[in-house]
Structure formats: structure tokens, C-alpha cells
Amino acid sequence: MIGDLRKAAESTTVSILETNLDDSTPQVLGYTMERLLAAGALDVTLTPMQMKKNRPGTMLTVIAKPEDQEKLAGIILNETSTLGLRIYTAERRVHTREHVEVETQHGRVRIKVSGNGSYTPEYEDCKVLATITGAPLKQVIADANLLI
Numbered sequence: 001m002i003g004d005l006r007k008a009a010e011s012t013t014v015s016i017l018e019t020n021l022d023d024s025t026p027q028v029l030g031y032t033m034e035r036l037l038a039a040g041a042l043d044v045t046l047t048p049m050q051m052k053k054n055r056p057g058t059m060l061t062v063i064a065k066p067e068d069q070e071k072l073a074g075i076i077l078n079e080t081s082t083l084g085l086r087i088y089t090a091e092r093r094v095h096t097r098e099h100v101e102v103e104t105q106h107g108r109v110r111i112k113v114s115g116n117g118s119y120t121p122e123y124e125d126c127k128v129l130a131t132i133t134g135a136p137l138k139q140v141i142a143d144a145n146l147l148i
Contacts, residue, residue: 011091011092011093012091012092013066013089013090013091013092014042014063014064014065014066014089014090014091014092015063015064015065015066015068015069015087015088015089015090016061016062016063016064016086016087016088016089016090017061017062017064017069017072017073017076017085017086017087018059018060018061018062018085018086018087019059019060019076019080019082019084019085019086020049020051020057020058020059020060020082021057021058021059021060021080021081021082022051022055022056022057022058023081024058024080024081028079028080028081029046029058029060029080031079032060032075032076032079032080033046033060035075035079036062036072036075036076039068039071039072039075040064040065040068040071040072041062041063041064041068041072042063042064042065042092043062043063044060044061044062044063045060045061046058046059046060046061047059047061060076060080060082062076063090063092066089069087073085073087095114095115095116096114096115097112097113097114097115098112098113099111099112099113099122100113100148102144102147102148103147104129104140104143104144104147105143106129106130106132106133106135106140106143107129107132107133108125109121109122109125109126109129109140109144110122110125111144111147111148113148119145119148121140121141121144121145125144126140126141126144
């Protein structure tokens with residue numbers, strides 16, 4: 001085994017759900033992603049890939065708590081054209097993190113700060129402020145980064 005468990009604040013078991021799709025529209029994939037996240041998926045990614053017969057396709061990958069695995073598998077099977085999916089167990093390690101709030105010229109933004117010192121403004125906070133104030137999203141993010 002390579003790595004140092006002492007540097008991870010948390011180590012948990014997760015379920016990975018994957019399927020390759022070569023006949024789904026971007027609208028269906030986007031909707032499926034929204035449904036999966038709303039149903040408790042920890043993360044959802046869509047990866048472009050080249051499939052058999054030279055068809056472009058997408059790999060849908062979901063990281064989930066084991067107890068949510070069946071519910072999320074049902075969403076994938078119901079919302080996409082897949083005939084099956086792969087499910088396997090993986091280990092997930094994460095840094096400690098905390099939220100701090102900063103006051104920007106646009107409003108309050110939560111900043112996620114990790115145990116190793118890296119940080120990032122919360123996208124949803126920045127998005128709301130950009131929508132309310134009319135400021136460009138990239139400016140709201142940049143202003144929040146200046147205050148940490």
C-alpha cells in the first residue's frame with residue numbers, strides 16, 4: 001500500500017456506480033445528473049469516451065454512500081438508456097475542512113478551507129450573488145478569493 005493514512009481526516013467506504021452510454025442526449029444526461037445529486041450522490045461525473053464501432057459516448061460515474069447505492073442505481077436504470085451498470089466498492093479519503101464566511105462587495109460568501117490550507121469559495125453562494133447583483137460570476141469568485 002502506498003500513502004499515509006495519517007494525513008486523511010476521514011476514510012470511508014463508498015460505492016462507485018458506472019455505465020457507458022452511446023445513445024443518450026445531453027439533456028437526458030444533465031437531467032439524470034441533477035436527479036442523482038438531489039437523491040444523495042456524493043459526486044456525479046460525465047466523461048466523454050470513444051466506444052465500440054467508433055461511436056462517441058459518455059461514461060456516467062456516481063460516487064455514493066453504500067446505503068444509497070440501490071436508490072441511485074434505480075435512477076440510472078430508469079432515466080438513461082443503459083441496460084446495466086457496474087457497481088464496486090472503493091475507499092474515499094478526505095481532508096478536514098471548515099467553512100468561513102467573508103463579506104465581499106457583492107455580499108457574504110462561504111469559503112471552504114481544507115486542513116492542508118487550500119480553499120475555494122462556495123460556487124452556489126457566488127452564483128446567487130452574481131445573479132442578484134448582475135456582477136460576472138468570475139468577478140464574485142475572484143473578490144471572495146482576495147478576502148481569505
